[in-house]
Amino acid sequence: MKIATLLATGLTLTWASHVQALDQIVEKQSFPMPSYTTVGGRTIKDVRIGYETYGTLNAAKTNAILVPHFFSGTSHVAGKYKADDKVAGYWDAIVGPGKPLDTDKYFIIGVDSLCNLNTRDSVTITTGPASINPDTGRPYGMSFPVVQIRDFVNVQKALIEHLGISQLYAVAGLSMGGIQSWEWGASYPDMVQRVIAVVSTPVLGPYSIATVRQWADAVMLDAKWNKGDYYGKEEPVDGLTLAFKLINIESRQPDWADAAFGRKPADPAADPGADFANQYAIEKWLEDNSRARAKATDANQFICLARANELFQAGGKPTLEEGLAAIKAKVLLIPDRRDLLLFPEYSRQARDILLRQGKTVEYFELPGQNGHLDGVTGITEAGPTISRFLAQ
């Protein structure tokens, strides 16, 4: 389970303590497309993505809320696959009867992205470099087309239309999920009534491009990556481990580390000052957590996803302002006060553009201690704001 891995150690406790189960057993479903042509003009055959739903679609089909996932996430937004699953979907705390994403009112759809990282997870369904190319019978590897966030949205749009839905009550997501929400609002303004973007941004500026690229660089530095040709051989787990270390640290902040680890050594009998092999507690946690995540991840899917993020500017116009000008949805921005990955300034800049354009925008800052990760672990703080925003 990726979610279990994501929230390993101290965070599991924090998380578990405020989770109330959706009390629903959910099932992954598959949406197939015989072919899909990318924004860049490349055609991919046999595209398939996974999705799961919570609540009931009303007869008029007007109560659907789409929830795309974050970079390392999946469509498992809430609930459990089996009653004895240790952890529920990542936003279970705000999905369920009477909760902000109220399953008594709304029909919630979680959806897997193209190039999803978790190809070794039996319940994630995705298409990307690790998929078999029907023309060769072998994985695409780095011959898979460059895809963009707009491609993710276009495949989701085909799913939505397949479900008979012509307009979404809302699109809501955190981090890359929020990025997809922005893209929905800017690219299909008549199909989206509300956008909720948590710890997110409407554009990857150059600083964030560089940050994401360094994750991919770490993967490619591993000799086992072998220019993407590693299928059937040893895989670049060491490179992916460093990539997840970077993600783990950048998506948190110093107060979290001080509280969770301090300057304690991993082993009181092994002083880091005595031998380079001796670690601090935070180093051992980072290594163990990141390696577990690396083992669940396909390296080329990771690189594909990183590039999709680098390419992102909502609406795909020459300027961000032009892209956002198309939006008709009401927008709710929920940054974190101490986000060191997608800084709260990014949401403030977006808010100011929307206000200058005369649009309806609300802003709420998460007050937690976990930085970017508060988009998962601290989301209940935004619960009342989300409830009120959705009721408008």
Added chain:
Amino acid sequence: MKIATLLATGLTLTWASHVQALDQIVEKQSFPMPSYTTVGGRTIKDVRIGYETYGTLNAAKTNAILVPHFFSGTSHVAGKYKADDKVAGYWDAIVGPGKPLDTDKYFIIGVDSLCNLNTRDSVTITTGPASINPDTGRPYGMSFPVVQIRDFVNVQKALIEHLGISQLYAVAGLSMGGIQSWEWGASYPDMVQRVIAVVSTPVLGPYSIATVRQWADAVMLDAKWNKGDYYGKEEPVDGLTLAFKLINIESRQPDWADAAFGRKPADPAADPGADFANQYAIEKWLEDNSRARAKATDANQFICLARANELFQAGGKPTLEEGLAAIKAKVLLIPDRRDLLLFPEYSRQARDILLRQGKTVEYFELPGQNGHLDGVTGITEAGPTISRFLAQ
């Protein structure tokens, strides 16, 4: 030249525009110690570090200001080695007659650290893993002892005593240079009258430990690192390149990237959306700049230096408060408002501890756009504060 590399592209211009040359040709000198025993109890033979001086030591030997260097820096604080050097020492803007580090009043000493990165620089003199072990006739590699910031300070103390100086008017430095200034104040309180710590911290907390460790992890991920045994073979330049990419980005901030690069591609004819090999301008700059720095750096010295930083807590007592309690110096803290590597909060926390202990402390926040790097490029903003502090 490392400094030229550090400040390559746009920054060179920014820098050059406010540099007034020290108007002094400086010369590197070597300080040898037949042997030095580390805080950890290991003895290193034939230790040697470089230093250079600006201004004149007065007869009473009471006007010396020691300036240790930052992580990737050297003892080249100011001036030029030859009249036609393209760039002067890194703090040349504040060193010279009438400047804050006034060479008409003070005797400024720049000093190389142990494990200095720049072993391929003909003017840097250092001892570390790349040095020849006299017992084997081969480089130490990873058999070099783990050293601490206190070891750097102890070797500097031997140099100071060799120069006949029993008390320093001040110790001043940026980033790791500030870290060494803190250590001087806490470990040898009777020898230090003033501490100036720019974009620095009195302790590496766990978040910063993890950050620094990831730089070392990048080096070690390169198969050519070969557990430190690469002398006479191909060196791990790719791993060092990723390490310097991380440093380059973490020591700046988004406003810098927006102004310098925006979302421009490196080549207008090579769209990053068309092919993974196509880069954004910031990616190409990062690659070129970081690779140049990597080629000038020894990998094991880098790892040695990273660990020395991880181990740092001023004074080496069980708590930071106990370590700082020893300080007798007046302290001037100069963080940067938007430092994403050693956050300004670190300096505020240190200030609050010193104030609770009844010590004399001043605080000035650099207002620049370059994040941590403002400790170099934006230092003139703190000039009047430094001048006044030194006059007290």
